[in-house]
Amino acid sequence: MMPMPITDAMFLLLESREHPLHVGGLQLYDVPDGAGPDYVYELYRQMLGAAEAQPLYRQRPRRSLASFGQWGWQDDDELDLEYHVRLSALPRPGKVRQLLELVSRLHGSLLDRHRPLWEFHLIDGLEGNRYATYTKVHHALVDGASAVRQLVRMMTTDPDDLDCLPFWAARPKSRSHAVNGVDLSDRLSAVAGGVSDALGIGPAVVRTALRTIQEQAATLPFQAPKTVLNVSIGGARRFAAQSWSLDRIRELGKRSGSTVNDIALAMSAGALRRYLLELNALPAAPLVAMVPVSLRGARLKSDATGNAVGTILCSLATDIPDPAVRLEQIMAAMSTSKEMYAELTPLQITALSALMVGGVGLAPLPGITRLTPPPFNLIISNVPGPTEDMYFNGAKLSGTYPVSFLLDGQAMNITLTSHAGSLDFGIVGCRRSLPHLQHLLGHLDAALEELERAVS
Template sequence: MQLMPVTESMFLLGESREHPLHVGGLQLFELPDGEGPDYVGELHRALLADGEVHPLLRRRPRGPIGTLGQFIWTDDDRLDLEYHVRLSALPNPGRVRELLELVSRLHGSLLDRHRPLWEAHLVEGLRDNRFALYTKVHHALLDGVSALRLLQRSLSPDPAARDIRPPWATPIDTGRAGGDRPGMSAVLRDIAGIGPAFARYARQAFREQAATLPFEAPRSIFNVPITGARRFAAQGWPLERVRAVGAAADATVNDVMLAMCAGALRRYLGELDALPDRPLVASVPMSLRTDGSAGGNALGMILCTLATDLPDPADRLEAIIESTRRGKAVYQGMSQLQVTALSAIPFAPLALGLLPGAVRVAPPAFNLMISNVPGPTEPLYWNGARMLGVYPVSVPYEGQALNITVTSYAGSLEFGLTGCRRSAPHLQRLLTHLDTELTDLERAVC
């Protein structure tokens, strides 16, 4: 048995049927040359025969289900791998549309707390010699950065490699032990510095307006109570195009990505006659992981204006650049512990949103979460199958009906849009608007 850190237990305590708290990923693969329709079924049988599962993914909560007793991990020594690793088939015509519909359904169901909190679904029947892997793991075990790194470690840049282990059997460095672990004196020093760090945060953010503040966001169609059903849409764009816009505007890839989202959201909400007069505000998580580990949770957060009140894409990008610069400056020079503690200020309203009726009464601290998780830079293979794309499937929260998570892979910027099925309608249209907005940014600044 192992005591849960509070950063893990809070994801279990905050979960309900209407609020699943697992992160996921969708990977698209191309069948190796010469392989036929039996390849995916044979791969599934081989994965089950392997039988090995990393100890982190053998954990399950100990204590009564549905109570506040979820503070201890226990190991499942009778893990049923066939339950966790499943084979599914798409109906004809096997388009990406049918794949996304399947992922939407799978992502809306809760993980079984009587078992280790993860699932993997191999999906065959996708046309053009492709298949997919959808995985989901509870946020109490891994954050999105950790999950992506775990996937990357299970793949190879060598298309001839055939002895690659499945992601759930890959060694996981949790980053919680070893020579780089901070000593007790360093931890105590960081704790003692939280007070002065908060004073600095308050002075810069509140008095000097050095950052976008919580509760400055307007109410939008996303800031409503949500259901547990999900809708998922995904697409990628050449990273070269995004970098060219950034180089012309002296902006980061993250700034351009946020500007794409801003323009797409402006068009999407405009079509629904639901665009607020004031600019939308995004919560932008920052990975604090510096040790290359692939376990646990390590995140800070800033708030960024999306400048959706501005009609010109170049003006929106300029406003976003300035907003992210000021947000990061607030945390300059702070330790990971101090940044994590102060990030709870804008993040706390998500916990308040779990109180009955709070979302309808309280103003939103921000309108949606937009994350950018760096991914593999070269093409990767899984037992000879080339990975064509990797798309994050994230977590909408109560009062936050849409989550946009982005990752990079082999020269492409891959967008995953995860929304409440009821409160984020016609999510596929956002993909069209993202494409239009990138083109408009190129015309405006390049």
């Protein structure tokens, strides 16, 4: 049994029936021209034929006395593919609304810990001669960036390539000495580098914390106001999704000197302001978003699995009516945080991030959500996706929408990903706590329009 890193094990430790901690994704595909009425069923049978799974998707969690109660990964020698890969159908012609209702129900159920922690749902009957797939994988296995890479890995830019394999299928073995899909030399290098990084955690955290206090643009933990977003939640979910033109957002970014992520945060801020005004629940103080930042790059292998994420706290300036001023404040807050992180290693960023949002780990304690201020109001995450049109066995990917998780005291999550020429938003909310979640889609559209009018 291979020990599980604490950054992965924490997602098993914090999980409960009310707080499933898997990440998901909804993809829409155009059925290829000339395909017969049984195309999706035939695709399902073909996928079941990919019975040899790569090591990552054969792992199941386990802990025992031998591991002193610590979580580890154990290989499942009897993977039941028909359990993990499932075929569903909407009543034809299935509306997008019905698809989102189905995904909402699927996303609220826990993964079985006696099996490898993933499911894949193939969904037939969607209007417009389309089909959908919904995938969920436990956050202990992959983070959002890893999940998107696994999705892209199973597709191709060639519409005539009919030899694509599903994401779980084993690929040709490399010559490296791999352990559970990760090169052993990479593990040893990571451990050696981690020891060096760990020695600098204390001074780095103190130095960065002092600078945070000095910087007026930085957002400190527990400055977030208590809102209707920060209540105890149940296990049922609502899911809403929509796409916007990436060219439209880039043009706005060019005019305002901002990034795509800045515009996405400003859209979310404007939509949340409208949504809370609609509920007569907008606080006087600005909402604070926790913004995950990927630590994959030059210092970390981009094809690694597991979790490699730091966090930034960003004021959304929802107390400001002017959308242009709101955008400027968001840009300043993000810039300050990125400058502070530039001097730190990934391990040091992870340690500092844990201190900044550590209050979330207390959420499972009875009454803690009601008695303490939230460390932040919600998570807003942007995961880069494919830049070109992608195909799976001739079917064109027409939309990809992240479906993220919620913690107690965090009744909403907004995650988005780029796909070819679009920016695809996925919004998850607690079904019991937040009414009219679909209204946020209209509010996002209105927020983008008001930004376009306000930015000269």
